[in-house]
Amino acid sequence: MIKAVLYDLDGTLIDCHRYTFNAYRTAILSFGIKVRQKEIIKKCFNILDKDVVKNFNLKSLERFSDIYREESLKGYKKAKLFPDAIRTIKHLKNRGLKLGIGTLREKQIITDTLKKTKLEGYFNVIVTNEKKLSKDKLFFEAMKQLSIYPTETIIIGDAQNDIIAAKKLGIKCILFYPKENKKYYKFADLKKLKPDIIVRNHSEIIKAIGKLESKK
Numbered sequence: 001m002i003k004a005v006l007y008d009l010d011g012t013l014i015d016c017h018r019y020t021f022n023a024y025r026t027a028i029l030s031f032g033i034k035v036r037q038k039e040i041i042k043k044c045f046n047i048l049d050k051d052v053v054k055n056f057n058l059k060s061l062e063r064f065s066d067i068y069r070e071e072s073l074k075g076y077k078k079a080k081l082f083p084d085a086i087r088t089i090k091h092l093k094n095r096g097l098k099l100g101i102g103t104l105r106e107k108q109i110i111t112d113t114l115k116k117t118k119l120e121g122y123f124n125v126i127v128t129n130e131k132k133l134s135k136d137k138l139f140f141e142a143m144k145q146l147s148i149y150p151t152e153t154i155i156i157g158d159a160q161n162d163i164i165a166a167k168k169l170g171i172k173c174i175l176f177y178p179k180e181n182k183k184y185y186k187f188a189d190l191k192k193l194k195p196d197i198i199v200r201n202h203s204e205i206i207k208a209i210g211k212l213e214s215k216k
Helices: 017-029 037-043 049-055 063-080 085-094 107-116 137-146 160-169 187-192 202-214
Strands: 003-007 098-102 125-127 153-157 172-176 197-201
Touching: 003 137, 017 037, 017 063, 049 063, 049 160, 085 197, 085 202, 098 137, 107 125, 125 137, 137 160, 153 160, 153 202, 160 172, 160 187, 172 202, 197 202
Parallel strands: 003 098, 003 153, 098 125, 153 172, 172 197
Antiparallel strands: none
16 A cells, blocks of 8 residues: 655756756856766766766865855746646645655755745655765655655656666656656666656656556
């Protein structure tokens, strides 16, 4: 029986990848390094700051992180929820499911974003990345705080690390792949990781969860 749904944030609840891309590009460019779009997506997205700095041989982690954080905050002020996200979350909440978020973002960004998008109060647990944890450890911490088991959980995410984290933890995974994300992730690469179900919009999530619940 499914008791909880754990969400990724960027690219899953919030349509923000274009702003994340711009934030990375601006931060790296501040070191005098010009990079192509493919490089940013491959070497920055869903990766810790310290590893981005290593990937591009940047001289200062603190400087990179400060600029990236500042630009990210600017972008998040413009970012919006994907269509039907709130309606779906309300439905799941009314069913009595526990809801959580596991994100590589910092707490302040999440707090501001949830307030702006009117998602405050819907989530039982929000695990952010102050401790610089990997994605599977973020989701594991969320489960621990909710006192639930992997077999009682579903993870919804849009990226490779979400699927990999779910597989590592033994959790069913729904891949969210809307048209807005095609520019940043290749569908073939994501499909190779074998998510349990693939949806293109939030209105399909309720039905997808029902299918996973019916599987033995």
